[in-house]
Amino acid sequence: MLRAVIFDFDGVITDSEILHLRAFNQVLAQHGVEISTKDYYKEYLGYTDVDCFKMLIQKGLLEIDEQKTKELVSRKNRIFNKLAKTEGQIIQGVRDFLQMLKNNNVPMAICSGALLAEIELILEQAKLRDFFEVIVSAEQVKKGKPNPEGFLLVLQKLNQSQEKSIEANECIAMEDSHWGLKAARAAGMHTVAVTNSYDANELSMAEKIVARLSELNINALQQLCS
Numbered sequence: 001m002l003r004a005v006i007f008d009f010d011g012v013i014t015d016s017e018i019l020h021l022r023a024f025n026q027v028l029a030q031h032g033v034e035i036s037t038k039d040y041y042k043e044y045l046g047y048t049d050v051d052c053f054k055m056l057i058q059k060g061l062l063e064i065d066e067q068k069t070k071e072l073v074s075r076k077n078r079i080f081n082k083l084a085k086t087e088g089q090i091i092q093g094v095r096d097f098l099q100m101l102k103n104n105n106v107p108m109a110i111c112s113g114a115l116l117a118e119i120e121l122i123l124e125q126a127k128l129r130d131f132f133e134v135i136v137s138a139e140q141v142k143k144g145k146p147n148p149e150g151f152l153l154v155l156q157k158l159n160q161s162q163e164k165s166i167e168a169n170e171c172i173a174m175e176d177s178h179w180g181l182k183a184a185r186a187a188g189m190h191t192v193a194v195t196n197s198y199d200a201n202e203l204s205m206a207e208k209i210v211a212r213l214s215e216l217n218i219n220a221l222q223q224l225c226s
Contacts, residue, residue, distance in 0.1 A: 004109065006171055011176035013091060019083045033056065176203075
């Protein structure tokens with residue numbers, strides 16, 4: 001039985017991955033570092049901002065003390081917010097898909113490696129905030145995707161408002177990366193991959209793969225959880 005749908009944010013709801021890369025590179029430019037688009041999608045996309053900077057340090061590409069990553073994250077966040085206000089876009093078909101779920105009384109949540117302020121900013125601008133009962137963002141977990149901590153926290157928060165607890169296998173996670181799919185599967189949830197960021201062959205672990213959310217109807221979602 002379908003009881004909830006949990007969305008990744010960047011690459012599923014909003015087309016903002018390239019804005020994150022631009023924000024990263026503006027911060028990194030002062031340290032003589034640049035992440036190529038190819039490397040970003042291959043190596044870094046699924047991680048939180050903190051983990052991205054830490055990976056660069058561990059690889060020897062960014063020569064700073066790891067304790068200074070919080071400062072870099074703050075600078076990156078400010079740059080991203082400016083870009084999102086002028087260039088952030090909701091992916092086509094998302095609004096209608098959310099409305100379909102709402103019409104069928106399916107609770108919705110977000111589990112994202114983005115910061116809460118970034119998520120709230122874009123949702124408020126697009127007038128989508130009211131669709132989501134729960135948002136779990138990067139600063140609310142100790143370990144980001146592919147660790148399942150975020151999805152398990154979403155489920156815990158959703159169940160605070162439910163008379164009958166929602167089980168993990170009654171949830172569908174909507175993801176655009178293998179990091180997110182691994183996390184959702186580790187949490188015991190069903191998975192749908194959207195090919196906004198990666199080709200279908202890179203998302204083969206998902207139970208269902210679509211090019212856009214408009215390909216899905218409520219019956220197809222319910223069948224995944226049957």
